[in-house]
Amino acid sequence: MEARDIRLIEVKEGILAESQVLAGKLRERLRGTGTFMLNLMSSPGSGKTSLVLRTIDALRNELRLGVIEADIASTVDSEKVAARGVKVVQLKTGGFCHLDAAMVSEGLDAVGPQDLDLIIIENVGNLVCPAEFDTGAARNAMILSIPEGDDKPLKYPLMFSVCDVLVLNKMDALGVFDFDLRAVEQRVRVLNPAIRILPASCKTGEGIDAWIGWLRGEVRAFRNG
């Protein structure tokens, strides 16, 4: 399209570049405190909060945990985390459809990484913009839930490209939906050959051990690196 849109792209790139620099600084800061930060992304309703709660239950006795919740308008998710007695900060993003490094920086100030081993960012529910912004996290994770369909890697390729691990959630509902596991795996591998793909169900607990195993391994590698 023409000049109008080009202007928008330039502004966006300016902010992206700024955010990228700040993200690098956040990573240094977290390296200094020995804190592993994970950025968790997905569509609305794929199960981000459920996976955060499962992770808290599995790791709270071995790691000091904190959560940064992003939400456009509500505190629904952070209340669930707080009910587990885990340190949580809620970022209300207003109209923003993603988190950038500046917002995460404020979240870190509030949650205090110096006392934490693992911080999970629950990003805004959106498969588009969150993929474009480096939050300063050590690793990016995403959830695709079975009801969303197996064509999503074709439609939101950047998200699948930037993530280190893909959790296929709501596996318990596989029989109810027309979802081809092999097709989704092929579509994801074309975009991102190295990604870990973990089928799971936050409802039944299926596959949660593998997820926790992956996360534990990443935290250990971070500490040893």
Add this chain to the structure above:
Amino acid sequence: MEARDIRLIEVKEGILAESQVLAGKLRERLRGTGTFMLNLMSSPGSGKTSLVLRTIDALRNELRLGVIEADIASTVDSEKVAARGVKVVQLKTGGFCHLDAAMVSEGLDAVGPQDLDLIIIENVGNLVCPAEFDTGAARNAMILSIPEGDDKPLKYPLMFSVCDVLVLNKMDALGVFDFDLRAVEQRVRVLNPAIRILPASCKTGEGIDAWIGWLRGEVRAFRNG
């Protein structure tokens, strides 16, 4: 947050205002050709394309139909529409997470409203930004699918506020998920007392008659207005 973010907001508002003016012009243009345009929005994987296909099957013998498909990267959806023999244009939005009036204007040029009674825009799968941009459509529709959960009106209030009708899709999966129909209705009504709420399943066909009835009524009212 500070200056950085304020700058972003101003730019966004500038573009929103521009888009709003152009949206008004598109509405005049469509009034001139007697074409009703519907803007359909939802999360990724809620069933927008399935509802478009159901609508085509139900109305193709009484209305001249066209579809404007938005997708970040693929032509998956437009191929399905084209297979029905219906006029379709695919807008690849690249990194854009929503359609604005300028993009829709290009879509209209390509699809040719002068020969059409009804144009459906399938917006980018996203509950955030598409709600902010007036596309020039006569009516806004959204889908919330049962697996996404009943807390979505709390988390994405603007989307529920700007729509004239809400289709609750995947009702056939209601027994599989923890979804409180009464709670979601209450949460939606607080935001938007006048919205029509239509439970449906694009898979089984349940509720599709009511959806078609609503749409047919809106097209008639538009023509008589």
